[in-house]
Amino acid sequence: MMYLFNIGFLPVRVWDILDILIVGYLMYQIYKLLRGSIAFNIFVGVLTLYVVWWLVNQLGMDLLSAVLDQFVSVGVIIIIIIFQPEVRRFLLFLGNTTLRQRSNFLGRILDRNLENTEEKARQLRALRSAIVRMSKRKTGALIVLAGSLDLEGLVSSGVEMDADISEPLLESIFNKYSPLHDGAVIVGSNRLKLASCVLPVSDNPNLPKSAGLRHRAGVGISERANVAAFIVSEETGGISVAYEGKLRRNLDEKELKNLLSEHY
Numbered sequence: 001m002m003y004l005f006n007i008g009f010l011p012v013r014v015w016d017i018l019d020i021l022i023v024g025y026l027m028y029q030i031y032k033l034l035r036g037s038i039a040f041n042i043f044v045g046v047l048t049l050y051v052v053w054w055l056v057n058q059l060g061m062d063l064l065s066a067v068l069d070q071f072v073s074v075g076v077i078i079i080i081i082i083f084q085p086e087v088r089r090f091l092l093f094l095g096n097t098t099l100r101q102r103s104n105f106l107g108r109i110l111d112r113n114l115e116n117t118e119e120k121a122r123q124l125r126a127l128r129s130a131i132v133r134m135s136k137r138k139t140g141a142l143i144v145l146a147g148s149l150d151l152e153g154l155v156s157s158g159v160e161m162d163a164d165i166s167e168p169l170l171e172s173i174f175n176k177y178s179p180l181h182d183g184a185v186i187v188g189s190n191r192l193k194l195a196s197c198v199l200p201v202s203d204n205p206n207l208p209k210s211a212g213l214r215h216r217a218g219v220g221i222s223e224r225a226n227v228a229a230f231i232v233s234e235e236t237g238g239i240s241v242a243y244e245g246k247l248r249r250n251l252d253e254k255e256l257k258n259l260l261s262e263h264y
């Protein structure tokens with residue numbers, strides 16, 4: 001065994017230090033994931049219960065220990081039930097990321113994802129000019145670039161489109177007199193797939209106060225799936241992008257162009 005040093009009578013090995021570092025890192029990640037949400041309070045409650053149970057066991061308080069044992073023995077099941085949305089979100093995120101990487105890889109091999117083709121360049125131009133024009137006219141818009149991901153289960157009440165991506169179509173969808181203007185457009189597999197979708201709204205307390213529901217919906221979908229959401233503010237005309245749960249605001253045309261190509 002590789003003993004590093006002793007604390008009193010306790011020998012400390014390399015693995016013990018690694019163990020502590022990994023558990024510390026995991027605890028920090030859980031804290032970051034749950035911070036600011038109601039789930040954090042529940043997590044603190046569960047942790048307190050566990051510490052009390054451990055203490056009671058150590059002190060040999062048999063009666064209390066027997067009562068707490070009942071909770072702790074079904075603890076894992078209780079935790080899964082309480083944190084079901086978080087566990088589901090996490091697994092979906094893992095699955096989506098892997099799927100996306102796999103389909104990009106396959107797409108490249110089969111040359112099906114329009115890499116470097118004229119058509120892809122045209123679609124990107126259409127997206128960019130529609131966003132810029134809507135920004136100048138202060139037309140509110142929310143466009144999700146989903147790549148080859150299926151967002152089923154994450155978006156609701158969308159209207160099936162399966163249309164070619166074009167500037168006039170995007171502008172007419174978000175025109176405030178259009179019946180489809182409320183909600184988000186989903187672009188995937190080089191098609192305009194859905195319009196008028198309701199996205200999950202982020203409850204991140206660190207988002208700026210000025211970010212309303214449209215911006216929070218963009219951030220919300222990017223927290224749950226590996227997608228980018230482009231947002232045009234109806235109030236200011238400002239263009240933002242949300243990805244990996246982060247919001248980047250006031251993009252200029254050059255940044256928009258680069259980010260669209262990056263996430264398309």
Ligand SMILES: Nc1ncnc2c1ncn2[C@@H]1O[C@H](COP(=O)(O)OP(=O)(O)OP(=O)(O)O)[C@@H](O)[C@H]1O
Nearest residue numbers: 140182183184198199212213214215217233234235
């Ligand atoms: N969950 C959602 N999913 C998709 N779209 C949504 C969702 N919630 C709100 N929206 C869209 O956002 C619009 C309301 O935007 P709101 O003014 O609250 O947001 P905002 O972020 O302040 O944007 P803006 O700067 O354009 O005002 C709604 O009319 C609707 O089209």
